[in-house]
Amino acid sequence: ACARGMSPITATRRARWFTAIRRRRACACATARISLLALLLLPLSRSLMRLISSFAPPSAAPPARELPPVQAPSHDDTVIDLRQFRARFAGTAVWMTFGTAEVREAAENWLATSRASGVDARSVLVAAFDDAFYDWCVREKSSSSDWAFTCADARMALTTTKDALNIGIDSFRENTDAFNALMRAKVKCIEVVLRSGYDLAVSDVDVAWIRNPLEYFASGTLADVDVAVSSDSMHHFDGEAYARAERAAAGTGLQRWSELLDATGEHKFPLTLDMNVGIMYWRCTTNAIQFATDWTRALHLGTNIIDQIYFNLLSRTREVGLVRSFCKERVRATDDMRRACVHTELRLPQLGDNWPTTNLSYGSKELDEYDIEGACPIDACVRGVSDADLDGEFAEAYMKGERPLYSYGGMSGSVRFAVLPTQLFGNGITYFSFGHRLSPNAFAVHNTYVYGGFAGKMWRFRESGLVAGEKKTKFLTPAGEDVKVLVVRFDIPRAVEEQALSARLTPRSDVPHGHIAALTWQMNRVRDALAVARLTNRTLIIPQFLCGCQRHFHYMRNCTLGDTPLPFACPLDHVMTPLRFSEHGIGAREASYFQNRLKAGLPPFGLAPRIAACAPGADVATCASRLPTASGELSKTAGYVPVDTPIDNSPVNISTRVLRAPFNAEDVLAVFSRLADEPVVALDVVDPPDDTDAVYFSTFNTDGENDAFNRAMRAITHEACCFVNGTRPHLPRVVARPRAQHMDVT
Secondary structure (H helix, E strand, O other): OOOOOOOOOOHHHHHHHOOOOOOOOOOOOOOOOOOHHHHHHOOOOHHHHHHHHOOOOOOOOOOOOOOOOOOOOOOOOOOOOOHHHHHHOOOOEEEEEEEOHHHHHHHHHHHHHHHHOOOOHHHEEEEEOOHHHHHHHHHHHHOOOOOOOEEEEOHHHOOOHHHHHHHOOOOHHHOHHHHHHHHHHHHHHHHHHHHOOOEEEEEOOOEEEOOOOHHHHOOHHHHHOOEEEEEOOOOOOOHHHHHHHHHHOOOOHHHHHHHOEOOOOOEOOHHHOOEEEEEEEEOOOHHHHHHHHHHHHHHOOOOOOOHHHHHHHHHOOOOOOEEOOOEOOOOOOOHHHHHHHOOOOOOOHHHHHHOOHHHOOOOHHHHHHHHHHHHOOHHHOOEOOOOOOOOOOOHHHHHOOOOOEEEEEOOOOOEEEEEOOOOOEEOHHHHHHOOHHHOOOOOEEEOOOOOOHHHHHHHHHHHOOOOOOOOHHHHEOOOOOEOOEEEEEEOOOHHHHHHHHHHHHOOOOOOOHHHHHHHHHHHHHHHHHHHHHHHHOOEEEOOOEEEOOOOOHHHOHHHOOOOOOOOEEEOHHHOEOHHHOHHHOOOEEOOOHHHHHHHOOOOOOOOEOEEEEEOOOOOHHHHHHOOOOOOOHHHHOOOOOOOOOOEOOOOOOOOOOEEEOOEOHHHHHHHHHHHOOOOEEEEEEEOOOOOOOOOOEOOOOOHHHHHHHHHHHHHHEOOOOOOOOOOOOOOOOOOOOOOOOOOOOO
């Protein structure tokens, strides 16, 4: 039976049933301290329990916190098979993810980062929704015998044969019916795990764990919540704004923060955007179980229902709002309190006629008990110490934006929610666009707001150093030799940086021509390097791009989102499509390749030779002695990742290590002929002109090679977001025919 949340009707009955219930231990399983009477009475209905309790004497004083009773754990293995897990795990908090065969690479990283962050393997549960993923999970477990997690068969969670067939298709995440079927199955599994008597930390496979958050979840007011959930907010939590308002007028901090606008006129308050169900922590309480049940029911009203949307709808069905802390005791349902607090109207118009109020699993009397606490005025109960107390234990963390926001909600109005801070539980904007250095204490990152599918997600993880346990084979050829790589180095001219910076003044629906021009210039540098890598059979280390706008700039104020600093080191999927690299024969790796190689256990490389690519008309001797400085705006961004490997920076030999632009395939092969055995070669583009259309590489040896390269470049490069007022894509220049004297301009 569950200890926390199992409140008897009176304090006298509670004292008779339990001698020591540890507050804040969520759903601790029954121990010898539970008396025989408790075991007999728990399965009884609430009505019978109220009847029996009516004979008890009045209580002398209420306990610290009361909740309606949680039912005894139910072992439902018809949704997810937990038999093996229950036999191995004697703890209270489950660490869970779920997936299908399509997400194996991300799931591998989820497991590796969970392990690296110190999670107990016995608590780890991987729910498999198809045969291939389950088989993969079992193999992965066998290869990690010293960290033995549990693979659970959850195929039964798929309600219909059609759901199972949808899950089995390739790229099911692009199929709405298939994706929604998976989400319905996920929510059913969450409910079953809670009803089995466990707390639950559940996250999507595209989450990378950096630190173990379980102690954080047990701290401050967060220790009293039913459900904690991450945020889609595109701002960091602004505890300083709260503190300024609170010091000016006590009690106004949250209200003033909620009214605060950023530089683009968007609301900064995190709750203006949805809660994101990609990272959640559930406690096994009556409120949490009931909310999970309601969520499951909502998702089964139709097939085109998105889990996250309905989580947010259900969490906000009653007008409750933010609180600084929760009630320490139940608010008694007097007539005055009912009039002041209970809201009988539910705000669920999106659910339509399929969700009539009479379908609620609460009786009217039960609604009083559940509803009063959440909806009552702040002075109607004794409340716990607030994280937001500027003189309290968590004042410093609150000021840094590292404590949650709290509210009541759910169908009952009494579910205790926490919205987790984006500084600690980052998303695709707050971690990857803002830059990882602005989240130095992060527990996890959910890889959202991505434009390149799972390939784009994994590129981001690798570039930011969030891939753990990557195998050595990722850096070696099938023969076990080092993959030969090409590093390209160049400085972005100040004029190009200013073009990127100019985009911050672009109104919504207008075209940030400067941003597009700056990306085109950078893509032309990468285009030249990809041509050289293709000719020399090397993998290119793609440097980061400097951006002045988010990818879908057309829909945004000042062409960006939230508090994104401009310019910023934008994720590669803003500019290119790594999903298509392989099919077009493009060998490429992330800027942090060499750091990741060391993490995989491979030795560092020695000094790499370099080749100087000189601009047309440049003095060759001067060019041969010059180096890119990497000291521009890109290196100052919070997301900058240097390409870190030893390079011989001495002047190069003019006769053998210089490429004079424009150079062709024969020139490249001649210069690289003596470097075929070098594992790393650096290509230094020295003093490139700021002309957007300037390119160094002219042509391959055949028309077929040119055509194939041009097709590849078009396929792996995003076009500009929105074609309005004459804007053009930030695509690189087309390679000319071998006989042409000048390159074509697209």
